[in-house]
Amino acid sequence: MAPSMLIEGGHVVTVDAAGTEHARGWIAVRDGRIIALGEGAAPSDVRDAFPDRIDASGALVTPGLVNTHHHLYQWLTRGMAQDAILFDWLVALYPTWARIDADSVGAAAAGAMAVLARSGCTTVADHHYVFPRGAGDLVGAIVHEADDLGLRLTATRGSMDLGESDGGLPPDFAVETTDDALAASAAAVTRYHDASPGSMVHVAIAPCSPFSVTSDLLRESATLARDLGARLHTHGSETVEEAAFCQERFGLGPTDYLEDLGWLGADVWMAHCVHMSDHDVARFADTGTGVAHCPSSNARLAAGISPVRAMVDAGVPVGLGVDGAASNEHGRLGGEIRQAVLAARLRDGAGAMSVRDSLRLATIGGARVLGREAEIGSLEPGKLADIAVWELGAVEHAGIADPVAALGLGSLPVLRRLLVHGRDVVADGRLVRADEAAIARRVVAEGQRLRG
Numbered sequence: 001m002a003p004s005m006l007i008e009g010g011h012v013v014t015v016d017a018a019g020t021e022h023a024r025g026w027i028a029v030r031d032g033r034i035i036a037l038g039e040g041a042a043p044s045d046v047r048d049a050f051p052d053r054i055d056a057s058g059a060l061v062t063p064g065l066v067n068t069h070h071h072l073y074q075w076l077t078r079g080m081a082q083d084a085i086l087f088d089w090l091v092a093l094y095p096t097w098a099r100i101d102a103d104s105v106g107a108a109a110a111g112a113m114a115v116l117a118r119s120g121c122t123t124v125a126d127h128h129y130v131f132p133r134g135a136g137d138l139v140g141a142i143v144h145e146a147d148d149l150g151l152r153l154t155a156t157r158g159s160m161d162l163g164e165s166d167g168g169l170p171p172d173f174a175v176e177t178t179d180d181a182l183a184a185s186a187a188a189v190t191r192y193h194d195a196s197p198g199s200m201v202h203v204a205i206a207p208c209s210p211f212s213v214t215s216d217l218l219r220e221s222a223t224l225a226r227d228l229g230a231r232l233h234t235h236g237s238e239t240v241e242e243a244a245f246c247q248e249r250f251g252l253g254p255t256d257y258l259e260d261l262g263w264l265g266a267d268v269w270m271a272h273c274v275h276m277s278d279h280d281v282a283r284f285a286d287t288g289t290g291v292a293h294c295p296s297s298n299a300r301l302a303a304g305i306s307p308v309r310a311m312v313d314a315g316v317p318v319g320l321g322v323d324g325a326a327s328n329e330h331g332r333l334g335g336e337i338r339q340a341v342l343a344a345r346l347r348d349g350a351g352a353m354s355v356r357d358s359l360r361l362a363t364i365g366g367a368r369v370l371g372r373e374a375e376i377g378s379l380e381p382g383k384l385a386d387i388a389v390w391e392l393g394a395v396e397h398a399g400i401a402d403p404v405a406a407l408g409l410g411s412l413p414v415l416r417r418l419l420v421h422g423r424d425v426v427a428d429g430r431l432v433r434a435d436e437a438a439i440a441r442r443v444v445a446e447g448q449r450l451r452g
Contacts, residue, residue: 005028059391066365068271069127070127071126075111080092091169111440122418123372126142154201238303281310290317293319338358341358363378385421389416416428
């Protein structure tokens with residue numbers, strides 16, 4: 001059973017529908033859920049009922065951050081193809097990725113999720129789509145590492161079946177057959193997806209992208225996922241090269257092509273969505289299709305700046321994502337709050353994105369994208385106790401007038417505590433449930449083996 005506790009004295013940003021904040025607030029947690037919260041000192045009956053307390057004085061308290069798009073296995077291939085656009089970067093890295101196995105994926109997932117946790121992330125969505133023959137249970141390796149760290153996980157069983165010889169981008173050795181990909185996707189959902197309240201593991205079905213997947217696999221994956229009650233994920237409208245590929249091959253832009261195959265809906269989210277027309281934004285809004293906005297990765301690969309302000313204003317569900325660590329080497333979700341603010345302002349002006357807007361993307365926005373907004377993403381009674389307590393007492397943040405700006409514009413604060421389901425994952429900036437030095441050694445060893 002999860003512990004009960006009282007968090008008190010911090011600046012509490014609830015990210016509820018009203019944007020409620022408590023300059024000096026308290027939160028009571030019982031059995032892994034928030035049962036009450038408020039302004040000022042906790043009532044005496046609450047204090048008497050919760051002898052275990054977390055002192056949040058001088059700290060900022062927010063919901064745990066929700067990462068809506070990642071490729072954890074890429075943690076072992078950071079620093080490669082540093083000056084390439086997406087298509088060239090993929091071609092350079094596919095031969096290395098084609099050698100991954102359960103040991104290397106496990107080490108990469110541990111390293112990437114350790115850094116995510118230390119940057120305030122409590123829920124990780126991973127898009128894994130490379131499955132070499134004989135590599136072992138790669139989805140299972142990721143599930144295992146998330147459990148060890150204590151993080152909530154949305155794992156996806158991705159796939160590629162459109163190899164270079166058939167006009168796709170991936171080399172033929174990196175793809176599966178359509179039937180094998182569908183069977184393995186069904187097996188992953190059956191084995192690991194837990195739809196119960198408070199679940200620590202969800203599994204979605206996630207063919208990789210329009211330029212690496214056949215129309216048959218996209219169409220049949222949509223049917224399969226809905227039959228199994230699972231969500232759908234893919235990359236969409238990431239680059240001008242992708243748009244040109246879709247136009248040349250299918251006579252349609254990425255959004256219209258995917259919609260024709262059943263890939264718009266409230267159970268779908270897509271990564272990037274950089275090159276979106278007004279028509280595309282309207283279709284996403286009308287259908288409730290979600291977006292994982294990955295500003296640092298989009299900059300690293302020179303893909304462009306997503307029209308996030310227009311999407312949010314239209315009602316599109318938008319969350320933040322780190323994306324693969326090989327295109328975003330710092331790997332910290334907390335840092336994407338600042339990046340999203342800056343990118344939106346570069347595109348649309350100073351009023352395009354406030355720090356509170358961006359924090360909303362990183363929390364309740366991401367929860368909505370993953371279909372979990374009823375359980376996570378805000379600090380409200382009845383929700384799961386996924387909570388970040390950010391230390392603002394260090395010199396980096398001394399004197400910043402607004403504690404939310406300290407997080408959204410300043411240096412990423414150290415975590416005083418990070419709770420998932422009311423249990424400690426990070427305390428005083430360090431992992432609680434895992435040995436960071438041991439993880440680092442695994443990453444070095446497996447990275448050398450993979451690249452060698």
